[in-house]
Amino acid sequence: MGVLRILLLLVMGYLAYRLVRRLLRPVQPPSSRTDDTTPLVRCTRCATLIPPQQAITFNNQLYCSEACINQK
Numbered sequence: 001m002g003v004l005r006i007l008l009l010l011v012m013g014y015l016a017y018r019l020v021r022r023l024l025r026p027v028q029p030p031s032s033r034t035d036d037t038t039p040l041v042r043c044t045r046c047a048t049l050i051p052p053q054q055a056i057t058f059n060n061q062l063y064c065s066e067a068c069i070n071q072k
């Protein structure tokens with residue numbers, strides 16, 4: 001009977017150890033996921049969806065390329 005109690009204590013201790021380890025684990029930085037969730041912007045001229053960092057702002061409008069800006 002004594003052996004079973006010791007085993008039970010060991011299992012419970014191990015589970016508690018795992019729980020504490022999981023709680024203490026640092027949270028993943030959200031920056032690694034923002035690339036996937038960044039909304040795309042639409043070109044004013046041709047309506048192409050492009051990442052905001054690639055968009056060209058001209059006269060407060062967003063364009064995908066200079067060709068779209070110069071198009072009339």
Ligand SMILES: [Zn+2]
Nearest residue numbers: 043046064068
């Ligand atoms: Zn365009």
